[in-house]
Amino acid sequence: MSPAHLPLLAAALIVVVLGLALGPVTIRPAEIAAAASGTGDPVHAAILGQIRAPRVLLGVAVGTALALAGAALQGLLRNPLADPGLIGVTGGASIGAVSVIVLGEVAFAGLPTELRPWLLPVAAFLGAGAVTAFVFAIAWRPGGMSVVTLILAGVAVNAIAGAFIGVMVYISDDTQLRDLTFWSLGALGAANWTLVLVATGISLASALALMSMHRALDLFQVGERAAFHAGIDTERVKLKTGLLTALAVGGATAAAGPIGFIGLVAPHMARLMLGARHRIMMPGAALTGIALLLTADLAVRLTVPPAEPPIGIATSLIGGPFFLWLLLTRVRSHA
Amino acid sequence: MLEAADVDIAYGRMTVVSGATLAVAPGEVLALCGPNGAGKSSLFAALAGELRPRRGTVRIGGADIRTLRAAALAERRAVLEQSPSLSAEFTVAELIGLAIPLRVTPETAEEIVAQTIAEVDLTDHRARSVLRLSGGQRHRAHLGRALAQLAAGHALGQTPCLLLDEPTASLDVAHQIAVMRLARAAAARGAAVAVVLHDLNLAAAFADRTALMDEGRIIADGPPDEVFTADRLTATYGTEITVRPGPGGRPTVVPEYGPEQREEPSHVRRHEPLPRASGRR
Numbered sequence: 001m002s003p004a005h006l007p008l009l010a011a012a013l014i015v016v017v018l019g020l021a022l023g024p025v026t027i028r029p030a031e032i033a034a035a036a037s038g039t040g041d042p043v044h045a046a047i048l049g050q051i052r053a054p055r056v057l058l059g060v061a062v063g064t065a066l067a068l069a070g071a072a073l074q075g076l077l078r079n080p081l082a083d084p085g086l087i088g089v090t091g092g093a094s095i096g097a098v099s100v101i102v103l104g105e106v107a108f109a110g111l112p113t114e115l116r117p118w119l120l121p122v123a124a125f126l127g128a129g130a131v132t133a134f135v136f137a138i139a140w141r142p143g144g145m146s147v148v149t150l151i152l153a154g155v156a157v158n159a160i161a162g163a164f165i166g167v168m169v170y171i172s173d174d175t176q177l178r179d180l181t182f183w184s185l186g187a188l189g190a191a192n193w194t195l196v197l198v199a200t201g202i203s204l205a206s207a208l209a210l211m212s213m214h215r216a217l218d219l220f221q222v223g224e225r226a227a228f229h230a231g232i233d234t235e236r237v238k239l240k241t242g243l244l245t246a247l248a249v250g251g252a253t254a255a256a257g258p259i260g261f262i263g264l265v266a267p268h269m270a271r272l273m274l275g276a277r278h279r280i281m282m283p284g285a286a287l288t289g290i291a292l293l294l295t296a297d298l299a300v301r302l303t304v305p306p307a308e309p310p311i312g313i314a315t316s317l318i319g320g321p322f323f324l325w326l327l328l329t330r331v332r333s334h335a
Numbered sequence: 336m337l338e339a340a341d342v343d344i345a346y347g348r349m350t351v352v353s354g355a356t357l358a359v360a361p362g363e364v365l366a367l368c369g370p371n372g373a374g375k376s377s378l379f380a381a382l383a384g385e386l387r388p389r390r391g392t393v394r395i396g397g398a399d400i401r402t403l404r405a406a407a408l409a410e411r412r413a414v415l416e417q418s419p420s421l422s423a424e425f426t427v428a429e430l431i432g433l434a435i436p437l438r439v440t441p442e443t444a445e446e447i448v449a450q451t452i453a454e455v456d457l458t459d460h461r462a463r464s465v466l467r468l469s470g471g472q473r474h475r476a477h478l479g480r481a482l483a484q485l486a487a488g489h490a491l492g493q494t495p496c497l498l499l500d501e502p503t504a505s506l507d508v509a510h511q512i513a514v515m516r517l518a519r520a521a522a523a524r525g526a527a528v529a530v531v532l533h534d535l536n537l538a539a540a541f542a543d544r545t546a547l548m549d550e551g552r553i554i555a556d557g558p559p560d561e562v563f564t565a566d567r568l569t570a571t572y573g574t575e576i577t578v579r580p581g582p583g584g585r586p587t588v589v590p591e592y593g594p595e596q597r598e599e600p601s602h603v604r605r606h607e608p609l610p611r612a613s614g615r616r
Contacts (some may be wrong), residue, residue: 078422218433221423222480225416228385230434230484231409276423 004274008287015294019056020048022298024305054196055188059294061196062188062256063266065203065248067289070263071270071282072210075217076241077147083264084249087154087242088131091161093253094184096120096127101179102168120183121195121254125202128250131157136242145238147224185310186257188297199255206247207286213237214278221276261315262289265323272326292319336360337382337412337496337527342391344377351377352551355391359527359544361494364518366538366559367531369548370572375531376417376500378548382529383414383498395496410436410491413484417500417531419477421465427476428452428461434484438491447486454517455479471510478502478514485526496527503537515541535588539563539581547571560584 021027027035027044034040035048066084073082084090100108100123108119135157139150172180216237219227228234249263270284296314303309337359344352352374359365367375380386381393384400393400395411403411413434421430432448439447452461455475460468465476481497488495499518503511515530515537522528522543532538538545539559546556547563549571555562563586568576575591 075423215437218423218425221421221425222430222433222477223416223420225385226414226419226434226480228405229383229409229414229416229481231406231436233405271424275429276425277429 002280004280005284005287008270008273008284008291011291012287012294015291015298016056016060018298019059019294020052023047023052023301050193054193055297056294057200058188058196058255059297060290061200061203062252062259063262063289063291063293064286065207065252065289066259066262066293067266067270067285068207068210068282069245069248070265071267071278071285072213072217072241073245073263074267075220075278076238077151078220078223079151080268081264082151084245085158085258085260085263087150087245088135088157088161089128089246089249090253090258091158092131093124093128093250094258095131095161095164096123096125097183097253097257098165098168098180099123099127101183102172102176117192117195121199124254125250128253129246131161132242132246132250136239145235147238150242182310183257185312186259186315187308187311188256188293189308195255199251202251203248203255206244206251210241210244210248211282211286213241214282217241217278218276257312259293259315260312261319262292265319266292269323269326292322336394336396336494337498337529338394339378339382339388340392340394342378342381342388342393344374344381344386345389350389350551352381352388355548355551355553357382357546357553357556359496359529361525361527362522363543364522364528364530364541366542366545367529367548368533368535368538368545373548374551375548379498379500379529379531383412384408396494406436409434409484410438410488410495411493412496412498413481413488414498415478415481415500415502417504419474419480421473421477424464424466426462427457427465427468427479430465430476431455431457431479431483434480435487436484436491439487443490444487447483447490451479451483451486454482454520456513471506474502474506474510475513478517482517482521485521489524489526494525494527496529497521499528499530501531501533503532503534511537535563535568539585539588558584560586563588 017029020032021029025047027048031040031044032048035045069084070082073084073086074080097120100120104119111119135150135153136145138153139145169177169180216227216232219230219232224234266289267281267285269288270281274280274284292315296311296318299314299318300309300311339355339357342352342355343350355378367379369375377386381388384393384403387401395403395408400408425433428448431451432444435444435447452458455478457472457475457479460472465473468476485495485497497518502514502518506514511534518528518530519541530542542559544557545559545562546553547567548554554571555567560580563578565576565578568578568588577589577591579587579589581587
């Protein structure tokens with residue numbers, strides 16, 4: 001953290017507080033503090049403890065994970081359009097989740113009821129891991145991993161995943177179709193504490209580990225050979241980044257569905273505000289991801305209560321214009 | 336000290352370098368010359384530690400390069416890649432400091448960056464984005480990155496080597512000379528400097544020794560005036576080359592540019608057709 005991060009840190013903190021305060025029942029910051037210390041209104045404590053706090057915490061974890069995974073992939077692949085979806089992570093998670101939604105009733109009929117809620121996140125997580133491992137195995141050759149092959153394999157695998165999901169959509173009934181569509185647009189609402197803690201732990205740990213690779217990612221901007229010349233074990237960096245990205249995004253997607261746009265845009269916003277150095281830019285990207293995701297969540301909770309439109313709509317609706325504005329001001333300042 | 340002993344390099348079944356033996360001493364500039372496809376780049380990659388020879392060893396400061404990890408290697412040699420690229424908006428100061436190893440203290444690193452920026456004559460541009468510089472300035476910034484890494488190696492108590500792969504390609508004459516002077520300055524500070532060069536006159540003017548490669552072998556290694564003889568260069572490059580002796584053993588190499596540009600030699604009689612039509616007539 002440096003002074004340059006303060007505006008973003010303030011923005012993230014404000015949306016965290018707003019996320020706890022706003023909803024059908026407004027809870028003022030003083031009341032939040034009272035509830036947290038155990039002296040407040042028990043109704044407030046229940047709303048905060050069971051609904052809003054897990055939701056906000058999940059938002060923090062997912063925002064951080066998506067933003068840092070995006071930043072790391074864009075850095076590693078030297079491609080500003082790289083996004084965790086690109087190397088098949090999201091596609092794999094979708095295969096897992098969609099399989100459970102459409103086939104789960106039949107395939108896991110014998111499963112005890114208490115394990116049922118875990119089926120979808122676990123399947124999404126395993127799908128993300130399996131597909132990422134597959135893509136990496138294809139790109140791996142003796143002597144090194146080809147980044148171009150990695151991207152192309154990701155494109156191919158995403159196409160296959162798309163076809164599989166198409167088949168699942170085709171054979172699903174109306175209820176399944178609805179579940180499937182809503183899952184694919186993401187939501188922080190399904191948060192229960194156990195799921196939140198597991199997903200948060202996996203996502204945050206891997207995302208923070210990605211942040212520790214800032215020097216290697218900086219050096220990759222001069223090219224893989226130059227990075228090696230400067231003392232980076234490039235093969236290890238590629239493997240580590242791939243695995244950590246899969247873990248971070250797999251955990252996030254398992255808990256909240258495939259939330260688009262944050263992984264692509266948060267790193268760009270941070271770069272525009274803070275420069276290209278990963279040591280400074282990555283924490284900024286995480287804060288941007290948190291602010292963006294929680295703002296989107298607030299928007300979907302507050303526009304048409306008690307209904308909740310999917311959060312994926314809001315992330316794009318808020319992030320898109322903001323990103324365009326940043327881009328335009330920057331283009332003008334360089335003109 | 337940078338040494339290659341009896342190095343063979345092969346891609347699959349194709350051997351591109353065979354039996355290359357070479358040594359660059361601290362304070363010395365060696366130019367590696369030869370036609371395209373002679374194996375210069377492959378030998379360079381082996382010297383830089385990024386390509387494992389099929390046979391033979393490369394030693395840097397006496398240590399077998401295979402036993403050194405990337406980070407340890409980075410303290411012992413700095414490399415400027417051929418046509419370096421950058422895909423992020425780093426400032427000049429950021430790029431130049433990028434390859435300084437983490438073992439160097441931040442204060443020392445800052446000093447090295449300041450000195451190097453002055454050395455590559457980019458002081459007025461230190462806070463500008465490298466992507467907005469001219470081609471020559473951008474190249475100097477990348478050279479600065481390698482020079483800063485080299486200086487860091489010195490600061491860590493090593494006697495590091497500097498490897499430059501065609502550092503003058505695509506630069507104008509003044510920039511070419513500036514780059515070669517920086518290479519000489521690095522040698523004066525005790526680095527062993529190896530430079531792949533296509534420009535034989537730059538090699539003759541700035542190198543202490545030149546190694547000439549052809550078809551994967553080092554066919555000559557010595558001072559420029561001994562290596563660059565008209566017969567040898569003509570045979571190696573397959574085109575007529577003359578060599579004029581110069582002061583201090585630094586010859587001038589002059590390729591023949593063909594009949595169109597050349598003054599007509601006296602033995603060719605006008606109005607008489609050549610023995611075999613060359614297609615132009």
